[in-house]
Amino acid sequence: MNISLQYSQITVNDLDESLAFYRDALGLEVRNDVGSDGQRWVTLGSASQPDLELVLSEPHAGRSKDDGDALQVLLTKGVLPVIVFRTDNVDATFEHLRAAGAEVLQEPIDQPWGPRDCAFRDPSGNHVRFNQKS
Numbered sequence: 001m002n003i004s005l006q007y008s009q010i011t012v013n014d015l016d017e018s019l020a021f022y023r024d025a026l027g028l029e030v031r032n033d034v035g036s037d038g039q040r041w042v043t044l045g046s047a048s049q050p051d052l053e054l055v056l057s058e059p060h061a062g063r064s065k066d067d068g069d070a071l072q073v074l075l076t077k078g079v080l081p082v083i084v085f086r087t088d089n090v091d092a093t094f095e096h097l098r099a100a101g102a103e104v105l106q107e108p109i110d111q112p113w114g115p116r117d118c119a120f121r122d123p124s125g126n127h128v129r130f131n132q133k134s
């Protein structure tokens with residue numbers, strides 16, 4: 001049996017604003033932009049991982065009003081799961097994202113458990129980290 005990750009969900013407040021971060025600043029490519037019943041989902045990916053896509057959607061997309069409202073509260077608090085990307089040069093990635101106007105949470109540091117990393121918030125407040133193996 002061979003199992004691999006195909007999609008990972010990122011909940012955002014505004015898809016177009018989030019595309020400025022994930023597509024324009026990070027360089028991910030839009031693979032699909034789909035609308036249905038007044039909702040929209042955008043999938044993005046990287047050439048280095050062609051079989052993995054990130055799905056951006058707003059809290060109420062495909063969910064009940066109550067579930068969407070609950071997810072919106074968590075997003076607003078900034079307590080949704082951390083998103084971690086791997087990069088071959090964390091310092092260059094940091095400078096690129098800072099120059100693009102991303103909110104810095106942590107400048108690059110060498111972590112005691114191994115990687116050099118840094119952290120930002122995306123436009124919706126999601127905690128996004130970038131790791132470089134030492």
